[in-house]
Amino acid sequence: MSTLRSALLIARKDLLVEARSRELAYTTLFFAVACVLVFSFAFVSEGKAIDGAAAGILWVAVAFSGTLALGRAFERERQSETLRALLLAPAERTAVYLGKLAGLLVLMAAVEIVIVPVIGLLFAAPIGRAPWLLAALLGAGTLGFAGVGTLFAAMLVRAHSRDVLLPVLLYPITVPVIIAGVRGTGAIFAAEPNFDAAVAWLSMLVFFDAVFVTLALWTFAPVMEE
């Protein structure tokens, strides 16, 4: 069976499990919206937000809710040792990584579809100014973040302090992704938008994605061996 087909099977299974329990969708969505809401009290005054706040809060919400989703997605695989069952399948082990990554991307995209309009509403951010560019920045940033996160969450699945270790390892490595996401989104949301700058940050995100996902694909199989 091809790696891609196995990855799709695993992603489909993850989405089916999520459709049944709705545990990750509800918790990450609630967390992301609560995060945006709390920051809106601090950074919005008389209907006007501090410059650059909307872009920063959007990416903080993406990173925090993404970390929550990563931890829980692998906690599910730990409960009945099903991660081991996936590793025992005759598919290439990178298929497990790609399948888990694809499932997480769909979930994070669903959360972003909700929080972007909330940001637009609470921070008066011009989210409709360059929707495709904004979507591309979010897509590329989410891929970079989840690409590294999926590898680390899988590595830590048997660690006792995995809930603490995941953000400690993940955030320093994904700082370039978060910075590029914030700066690119900020360039779109600015009073005088700079689309060239946003495209330049997007290019940087695509570069980070290529590096991070390639490294994760390369290291996943060896790090999963016990």
Add this chain to the structure above:
Amino acid sequence: MSRHFGRRRALAKTTLTFRAGQVTGLFGPNGAGKTTLLGILSTVVRPTAGEVRYGGATARALGDPLRGRIGVLGHDLFLYGDLSARENLEFFGRLYGVERLEDRVAQALASARLDDRAHDRVASFSRGLRQRLALERALIHDPRLVLLDEPFTGLDDESAGLLGERLQKLRAAGAIVLMATHDFESADGLIDRMIALRAGKVREIVPDGGSLRDRYRRAMAEEWA
């Protein structure tokens, strides 16, 4: 092969050969290295020294397709609680590339006597029902090497009898079966060969009369080199 976890020795210079059509019972106290041995044979645990040869070739040489010929029933059951019995079997069947999957899943559900619970979530099953389903999950791709870790856990007498019949069929089909268990009564009469493990060391127990439990106790009472 040997396997160490830090300074702890789980398996020490172990050499074993398993043959087709043979059911081997693996016995030993808790922490003796039984699960480690099964993990190494299933390819998910790497030996610290030495290697495993599957029909003469190493796992590295045989690559990913080798795992398609191994079936593992773990102590944890490798089942998704939020999926139904049928969905679990279908998912793993597809992952293993099982042909005529619908027929095979129906057959597996019938073997586990779960036809009437096929659409129920696995989380709602008792330990015994999950154990029966997990065995079918492990065998859905007709593996050549079958590794069973405590397969009798949670099974009632009738289910244990059915597991026994299943082992006989696997033996007749030429599979290599390795079963780690503490249940001497259930395993008695089902195994062709008995191996004991203690502190990572392996000893073959010869069939010199007496029940499995008696032979095991005698072996454990002796000095191990």
